[in-house]
Every structure is written in structure tokens, then in C-alpha cells.
Amino acid sequence: MLxxxxxxxxxxxxxxxxxxxxxxxxAFHQINILFEWxxxxxxxxxxxxxGFIRDAIKNITSFGxxxxxxxxxxxxxxxxILKMFLMLLLMYRIFYxxxxxxxxxxxxxDVGSVISSMDKLKLPRAVSIPVAVMFRFFPSxxxxxxxxxxxxxxxxIDFKNPLAYIEHVTVPLLIMSSNISDDISKAAxxxxxxxxxxxxxxxxxxVKFIDFLYTVLVLAILVGGLLW
Amino acid sequence: MKNNKKLTVKDLVTIGIFTVVYFVVxxxxxMIGMVPILFLIYPTILGVVTGTIIMLFMAKVxxxxxxxxxxxxxxxxxxxxxxTYILPVHSIIVMTIAELLRKAxxxxxFKYNMFSFAVFNTWICGSIMQMLLVKDRYLEMTVSTMGEExxxxxxxxxxxxxxxLVYLGAILGGIVGAYIGKVFLKKHFEKAGIV
Numbered sequence: 001m002l003x004x005x006x007x008x009x010x011x012x013x014x015x016x017x018x019x020x021x022x023x024x025x026x027a028f029h030q031i032n033i034l035f036e037w038x039x040x041x042x043x044x045x046x047x048x049x050x051g052f053i054r055d056a057i058k059n060i061t062s063f064g065x066x067x068x069x070x071x072x073x074x075x076x077x078x079x080x081i082l083k084m085f086l087m088l089l090l091m092y093r094i095f096y097x098x099x100x101x102x103x104x105x106x107x108x109x110d111v112g113s114v115i116s117s118m119d120k121l122k123l124p125r126a127v128s129i130p131v132a133v134m135f136r137f138f139p140s141x142x143x144x145x146x147x148x149x150x151x152x153x154x155x156x157i158d159f160k161n162p163l164a165y166i167e168h169v170t171v172p173l174l175i176m177s178s179n180i181s182d183d184i185s186k187a188a189x190x191x192x193x194x195x196x197x198x199x200x201x202x203x204x205x206x207v208k209f210i211d212f213l214y215t216v217l218v219l220a221i222l223v224g225g226l227l228w
Numbered sequence: 229m230k231n232n233k234k235l236t237v238k239d240l241v242t243i244g245i246f247t248v249v250y251f252v253v254x255x256x257x258x259m260i261g262m263v264p265i266l267f268l269i270y271p272t273i274l275g276v277v278t279g280t281i282i283m284l285f286m287a288k289v290x291x292x293x294x295x296x297x298x299x300x301x302x303x304x305x306x307x308x309x310x311x312t313y314i315l316p317v318h319s320i321i322v323m324t325i326a327e328l329l330r331k332a333x334x335x336x337x338f339k340y341n342m343f344s345f346a347v348f349n350t351w352i353c354g355s356i357m358q359m360l361l362v363k364d365r366y367l368e369m370t371v372s373t374m375g376e377e378x379x380x381x382x383x384x385x386x387x388x389x390x391x392x393l394v395y396l397g398a399i400l401g402g403i404v405g406a407y408i409g410k411v412f413l414k415k416h417f418e419k420a421g422i423v
Contacts, residue, residue, distance in 0.1 A: 024312040102310030133244025181245040185238035
């Protein structure tokens with residue numbers, strides 16, 4: 001993945017969040033199929049330019065398959081259980097654009113640019129500190145989960161008794177999270193986060209040409225698709 | 229301490245950590261949503277499983293706005309991952325009620341914390357609500373593929389009165405979860421000196 005700073009085709013997180021919100025509207029108001037394809041190609045283009053070639057191709061093919069779905073007459077006579085699963089796919093078709101746009105946001109944004117965009121939006125500390133902590137905590141969480149699983153395997157605990165299973169997962173999980181939270185808050189305290197002064201960010205947030213282009217294109221797709 | 233009632237950096241860090249734990253457990257439980265119809269009892273199961281996490285959190289941070297912030301981050305995260313704006317708006321209402329309930333118990337009383345969690349737990353119903361709101365469009369698609377009969381039976385299941393049952397299930401699940409949480413708090417966390 002290219003960095004946010006170097007890549008002229010990577011919109012900033014604020015733009016991506018805003019467009020995800022716009023795409024959310026497509027769930028409630030159907031837009032013209034041609035414009036939908038326009039949106040798919042636009043998303044794929046951004047994926048491709050950010051080095052996610054597989055995602056770009058997957059995006060086009062999966063949308064193509066989803067488009068075929070409502071026209072299949074075979075489904076009429078299919079089994080009830082099979083219908084249930086197809087139902088889920090149809091639901092996915094409705095929420096396709098917001099979900100894909102969200103995927104774009106998550107995949108192409110790095111922690112630094114997310115944090116500096118929270119600064120730019122002037123979000124209160126009550127929101128920005130927990131979010132920053134979450135980014136820091138996710139990797140160590142994964143590691144701890146593996147340790148807990150291993151420990152459970154050694155002691156021969158399995159899913160036979162769900163309630164006991166819940167207990168054996170949540171208790172160590174919560175104890176280790178409490179300990180990590182104490183550690184992080186000590187670290188934060190020593191860096192004087194409680195009494196902030198103006199600081200510089202390693203990754204400054206810029207408004208690039210792509211930000212305008214992407215927003216305008218998404219808006220055009222939505223408005224055009226609704227009016228068509 | 230003078231500013232005892234304000235959220236300190238330590239509390240904010242705790243909020244961040246517990247959001248991650250809550251979010252991951254939520255997704256783990258969310259796997260059952262893959263089987264259609266079962267997602268209607270998803271809020272109940274979520275309440276039972278996450279009761280311990282939130283009750284421990286409430287015991288650790290007995291301050292205003294803590295539960296509100298914790299509760300708003302998950303819907304906002306889900307929003308940025310592609311849910312519609314229904315979810316955050318629905319959550320603001322739910323979290324405000326949960327916050328007020330906690331305030332009524334002065335953030336300490338188990339009874340009020342339990343009710344607060346039961347209300348808190350209904351936020352996930354927002355994601356089912358948004359399905360309800362796209363129902364018309366959805367039915368259009370199902371009628372053409374799966375026939376009138378099937379679409380009709382779908383229409384009967386996902387309705388506003390049934391949503392009330394889902395909410396009720398979420399609240400009941402929350403109460404059960406809160407009691408499990410209370411037992412765990414006594415059994416493990418107080419001994420370990422976490423609370």
C-alpha cells in the first residue's frame with residue numbers, strides 16, 4: 001500500500017467518511033443501474049490506484065453477480081433453506097455501496113491520517129483519545145486472544161458447556177485488558193496528554209485534487225441516479 | 229479530589245480498550261446473524277454475552293458520560309464500515325436513556341446500572357430497524373425472484389410489532405447478562421483487585 005502522503009489518488013479520511021454517508025442513501029433510494037455501475041467503476045478505480053488490485057477486480061465481479069441474482073428464475077423452485085441464503089445475498093445487494101465504500105475507508109486509511117483528520121474536525125478529546133487507543137490496542141488484542149485460546153486448549157476446555165465457555169473466555173480477556181488499559185494510561189500521563197499544547201503531526205492532512213474529484217463524482221452519481 | 233466527576237485520560241483510555249473488547253465479542257456473536265431469522269434473537273444473545281464486559285466497565289468508571297461515549301463509538305465505527313445513518317441516530321436516543329438511567333442511580337447502584345445496560349443493549353436493534361426501513365425495496369426484489377408466497381411470509385415476520393418483541397428480547401438479555409456480570413464481578417474481578 002502506498003502512503004497517504006505520497007499517493008495523489010488516496011482521498012483523505014474525511015472525504016471517505018463523507019462519501020460513505022452519501023452512499024448510505026442508496027440503500028433507501030434506488031438509483032439507476034447505469035449510475036450504479038458508474039459507482040462500482042469509480043470505487044474500483046480508487047482501489048486499483050491504491051494498490052488493491054484484487055479488491056478492484058473482486059468489486060466488479062461481485063457486483064456483476066449480485067446484479068444477475070434477481071433475474072434468475074431457477075430460484076423460484078429452490079428449496080426453502082436455499083432461499084433463506086439467497087435472501088441474505090439480496091440484503092447484501094441493497095447495502096452493497098455503503099459496505100464497499102466502508103471497506104475502502106478501512107483499507108486505505110492509516111492510523112496517522114485518521115488521527116490527524118480527527119484533529120482537523122476538532123473532535124473533542126473524549127472521542128479522539130478512545131479511538132486512538134483502539135488503534136493501538138487492536139494488535140495486542142489479537143495476540144492475547146491467541147494466548148487465551150492456547151491456554152484453553154491445554155486445559156481441555158471446549159464449547160460443550162456454553163456458559164462455562166463464556167466465563168473462560170471473558171474473564172482472562174477482561175483482566176488482561178484492564179491491565180493493558182492501566183499501562184496505556186500511565187504512558188499517556190507521562191506524555192502529558194491531560195494538559196495539551198499545540199503539537200505537530202507527523203502526517204499532515206491535506207486536501208488534494210482527488211478529494212474534490214471523488215466527492216463531486218459520487219454526488220453526481222447519486223443525483224443523476226435519482227433523477228434519471 | 230475536586231474534579232472527581234470529570235472523565236480523566238485514564239477513563240478515556242479505559243473506554244477505548246473496552247470498546248475494542250466489546251466490538252470484537254460483538255462480531256464473534258454476530259456470526260450467528262449469518263443464519264437468517266436467527267438475527268432476530270441476536271440482541272438477546274449479545275446481551276447475555278456482553279453483560280460482563282459492560283458491567284465491569286460500569287464498575288470501573290463511575291462517571292457521567294462514560295457509557296454514552298462507549299456506546300456511541302461502536303455505531304459510529306459500524307457507520308464508517310457501511311451501515312446507514314439510521315444506526316448512529318438510533319443509538320444517540322438509546323444511549324441518552326441509558327445515561328439518564330445511570331445518573332438516576334448515581335452511577336453506583338447495581339439496580340440502575342442493570343437497567344441502564346438493558347437499555348444500552350437495544351442499540352443493536354437499530355441495524356435490524358434499517359432492514360425494516362428498506363423493506364419495500366426489498367420485497368420488490370424478493371417477489372420477482374422467490375415468488376409471492378415466500379415474500380409474503382417474510383413480510384409477516386419482519387414487522388413493527390415483531391420488532392417490539394426483538395426490543396423486549398434485547399432488554400431481557402441485558403438483564404440476564406447484567407446478573408451474570410454481577411456474579412463474575414464477585415467471583416473473579418474483586419478478588420483480582422481489578423474493580
